[in-house]
Amino acid sequence: MPQLAIDKDFLSRYAKLDKPVRKAVEDTLERFSDLHHAGQHLEKVTQARDPRVRTIRVTRDWRGVVLAPEEGDTYMLVSVLPHDEAYEYVRNRRFSVNTALGVLEVRDEGRMETMSQVLQPVAQAAQQRLFDGFRDRDLHALGIDEQTLTIVRLLVEEEHLDAIRPMMPASQHNVLVALASGMSVDEAWHEASRDLVDEEPPADIDPNDLGAAIRRTPDRAAVVDGPEELRDILEHPFDAWRTFLHPRQHRIAYRPSYGGPVMVTGGAGTGKTVTAVHRAAHLAGRYTPPDGTPILLTTFTTSLAEALRHQLGLLVRPPLDERVDVRNIDKVAVEVVRDATGGTVEVRSERELLWLWEEAARDTGLTGAFLFQEWEHVILAQDLGTERGYLQCQRRGRGSRLGQQQRRAVWQAVLRATRRMADEGLRTFPQVAQEAAAILEREGHRPYRHVLVDEAHDLHPAKWRLVRALAPEGPDDLFVTGDPHQRIYDHRVSLAALGINVRGRSHRLSVSYRSTQEILSWAVGVLGSAPVSGLDDLEDRLDDYSSLLRGRRPEVAAYETREAELDGLAARVAEWVEHGVEPDAVGVAARTRSAADSVRKRLAAAGVATTKLTGSGGVRVGTMHGMKGLEFRCVAVVGVDAGRVPLDHHLTPREEDPVAHGHDLQRERNLLFVACTRARDALAVSYSGEASPFLPG
Known part of the structure; x- marks a missing residue:
């Protein structure tokens, strides 16, 4: 049965088309998706570099580019281009299968030939060339084919290698960069083989089997499971673009x-998120849960859970989707407690409970806020149930020294506050999680077969204990993803201390496939230089964090007034949309809800429809916290001035607890970093008055 694959470039270009052209593409593909007759719709192009590359008519002015097999039955939609550009593409591009890795490759053969002519006299005049120290057979073993080898032998400087990157197969260019950076042949192979879908390279590579090569290249193309999935992809091209996996991500997600x-x-x-979603899809398809035991895909907020549910829906269809429960961890905790107690669960925030804690702190010489933080970050975090345990514990992350008498006074004040909360039927979410974990441990009940946690770095230790209690220990019990540099709630945990052993099963992803290198380099400067502790208690660094994408530097705009800043935002958003960006692929973030409301009002006055950050049908607007886990083509971050970033009332006073104050400042930096790194193509940051001290100079 013939199959259809979609190239990532096709989705990227399709998402930018005007609506009439997109409609014409949909009609064309509907006819083409009748794969029994797919070849009848394709046109051969005179002087095509690769006879397998054909075109398909969309309109008089637009053509689709299709890779059609001479052997096998997999067709790939490569791109959609204006008429003349499509024919130029076909007359210059050639597809191939990498001889060492077995992945699909494409090269601009026309430009490579031109570049060879330019480099010839430069190479002849040079005493030494860039790859003189490597034998042909070593380069062949790394997947460098004869055509690439010809131009490789003409390279004199690393700048020449950079110049040919856009025109040559990416897998071969990556190997050459590794060698040019000083790696040995064995080291370069180790680096290249990390990107294989399977642990080992394929034993037999058929250079004519494009279908097998496509399946080994999940970061470039994905096979579509019928017309219904094709329609879903075309309705949400940017979302579908996000479900493509790089081979290393694929290997992690689909390990048996x-x-x-x-x-x-x-x-x-x-x-990390797309890897977790694919892992959930893999588990849903592989296992038939006994006794109806489901899989849990969870995170720490409702909006993130909605985003996960949407992404999973692009991969898992009925009835398999019924095997995966997608909910935030707080809802899971509330349900466990409610089912066990038979009553309602009233949850309150720190702000709503502060009056109660202020009363409890009276005569202690401490503030209610300090007392609440001591309870949540020390007593609740370490699950301390006795005064003796509190007197002997290490107060990790707390800077104010407390003597034994002070600790006794704190303990008694905490008892007063928590008893008052119990009398009034009030709880916090970490408290509910602690209670839920205790219930499950006491009853020996494990409601899930597997638990997958996204954005795990923001979970309170009590919620981690609940995660551990939700599934029985064993193969594939827990799968967690996180980045401590994006920690926007001050919850610091050690997985080993919580009984979660990931030794030998820890993976690190270091290449960003979302943001350009220009956006990443600028955003990393927002984080400052303070060391960051990871979930394994070791320092987590971003030294190897990079992007293969290139683009424009972020734009930072200063305004005299907030009104002028909002006017500038409206103009920028209108410009993005006018240039073909889908409105719901634009995200706008502000530090507070009131600032986000001001953005909505100003955009509405300019005739721009808006929606919530997890919505669709308009420019998505919300707070920096709400941006967590989301992704956009273009992002505007507004109000990044000294009065709002950092937000003073979210900082522990330095004189009260200098360590907590430092943690709060870092959390505010992380929050700005999170908002800025949601951007794929363009980032615009603005402020009025004095700039935030976090903005890179």
């Missing part, structure tokens, strides 16, 4: 089984 808990870490945009 792990012997226990797995941890995946990495910087923003490295694909």
Whole structure:
């Protein structure tokens, strides 16, 4: 049965088309998707570099580019281009299968030939060339084919290698960069083989089997499972673009089984979330849960859970989707407690409970806020149930020294506050999680077969204990993803101390496939230089964090007034939309809800429709916290001035607790970093008055 694959470039270009052209593409593909007759719709192009590359008519002015097999039955939609550009593409591009890795490759053969002519006299005049130290057979073993080898032998400087990157196969260019950076042949192979879909390279590589090569290249193309999935992809091209996996992500997500808990870490945009979603899809398809035991895909907020549910829906269809429960961890905790107690669960925030804690703190010489933080970050975090345990504990993350008498006074004040909360039937979410974990441990009940946690770095230790209690220990029990540099709630945990052992099953992703290198380099400067502790208690660094994408530097705009800043925002958003960006692929973030409301009003006055950050049908607007886990083509971050970033009332006073004050400042930096790294193509940051001290100079 013939199959259809979609190239990532096709989706990227399709998303930018005007609506009439998109409609014409949909009609064309509907006819083409009748794959029994797919070849009848394709046109051969005179002087095509690769006879397998054909075109398909969309309109008089637009053509689709299709890779059609001479052998096998997999067709790939490569791109959609204006008429003349499509024919130029076909007359210059050639597809091939990498001889060492077995992945699909494409090269601009016309430009490579021109570049060879330019480099010839430069190479002849040079005493030494860039790759003189490597034998042809070593380069062949790394997947460098004869055509590429010809131009490689003409390279004199690393700048020449950079210049040919856009025109040559990416897998071969990556190997050459590794060698040019000083790696040995063995080291370069180790680096290249990390990107294989399978642990080992394929034993037999058929250079004519494009279908097998496509399946080995999930970061470039995905096979579509019928017309219904094709329609879903075309309705949400940007979302579908996000479901493509790089081979290393694919290897982690689709490994048949792990012997226990797995941890995946990495910087923003490295694909942690999409890897977790694919892992959930893999588990849903592989296992038939006994007794109806489902799989849990969870995170720490409702909006993130909605985004996960949407992404999973692009991969898992009925009835398999019924095997995966997608909910935030707080809802899971509330349900466990409610089912066990038979009553309602009233949850309150710190702000709503502060009056109660102020009363409890009276005569202690401490503030209610300090007392609440001591309870949540020390007593609740360490699950301390006795005064003796509190007197002997280490107060990790707390800077104010407390003597034994002070600790006794704190303990008694905490008892007064928590008893008052119990009398009035009030709880916090970490408290509910602690209670839910205790219920499950006491009853020996494990409601899920597997638990996958996204954005795990923001979970309170009590919620981690609940995660551990939700599934029985064993193969594939837990799969967690996180990045401590994106920690926007001050919850610091050690997985080992919580009984979650990921030793030997920890993976790190270091390449961002979302943001350009220009956006990443600028955003990393927002984080400052303070060391960051990871989930494994070791320092987490971003030294190897990079992007293969290039683009414009972020734009930072200063305005005299907030009104002028909002006017500038409206103009920028209108410009993005006018240039073909889908409105719901534009995200606008502000530090507070009131600032986000001001953005909505100003955009509405300019005739721009808006929606919530997890919505569709308009420019998505919300707070920096709400941006967590989301992704946009273009992002505007507004109000980044000294009065709002950092937000003073979210900072512990330095004189009260200098360590907590430092943690709060870092959390505010992380929050700005998170908002900025949601951007794929363009980032615009603005402020009025004095700039935030976090903005890179």
